[in-house]
Amino acid sequence: MDSHSTLQNITGTIALAGAGKMGGAMLTGWLAGGFDARHVVVIEPMPSPEINALIARGIRLNPNDAGAIETLVIAVKPQSFREAGAALKAHVAPATLVVSIMAGITIKSLQEVCGGAVVRAMPNTPAAIGRGITVAVPANNVSPAQRATADALLRATGAVEWVQDESLMDAVTAVSGSGPAYIFLLAEELARAGVAAGLPEELATKLARETVAGSGELLHRSDLPSSTLRQNVTSPGGTTAAALEVLMGQDGLRELMTRAIAAATARSKELAK
Structure with missing residues (x-):
């Protein structure tokens, strides 16, 4: 895949950890963009009726065995990350793409708790209507193909900007996130x-x-x-x-x-x- 990858040419299973407002908005965007619901695993202890309804479309909700996961999107609350991250680590191999949309959680922390090839991203709530703006920064071990996958997943809810300097993410959070x-x-x-x-x-x-x-x-x-x-x-x-x-x-x-x-x-x- 190249930098112009779309949802339709993403292969493998995507696991979404946390399906609250922002995670749910992303999932809605993926499905609306044509991603196959059968290739989505949702890890959410308190799923909303809207998330439960998606089981009929083929998503797997809290399965006992999620199988091999190529991409893990973490949308849990930042204060819950340490606890949730330890459980998510079982789903992450060294080559797994890990996309985080948690405010304030650094690439270093994500690598320490979960591992994988990490992309840290900051979306905002207009993502719920497909008009969000997300800024993303990749870790050094993220491949061009993985960056393209992350871009397609994030772009499903609006515009995406990429930066190379993670220190910018605090100001990004202040301007567009909040x-x-x-x-x-x-x-x-x-x-x-x-x-x-x-x-x-x-x-x-x-x-x-x-x-x-x-x-x-x-x-x-x-x-x-x-x-x-x-x-x-x-x-x-x-x-x-x-x-x-x-x-x-x-x-x-x-x-x-x-x-x-x-x-x-x-x-x-x-x-x-």
């Missing part, structure tokens, strides 16, 4: 401010949600920089300019966002210890 929460907070606070300005709560909430969602879609479809899109909305001396004087002023959004990303980056580093 980023959706910042956008949801923006919608929340925009609605709250609308109520404070006199709008009925239901209308303010509707306006805020649709404005954030529509602006995000415009940003997605446009080739223009976000700064240009902002300027296109802003008439000199107008209402938008008045608001931006506050948001872009001293102690405004730039300062707040810089501090927020720094705090999230520091926390990601703490989780890795």
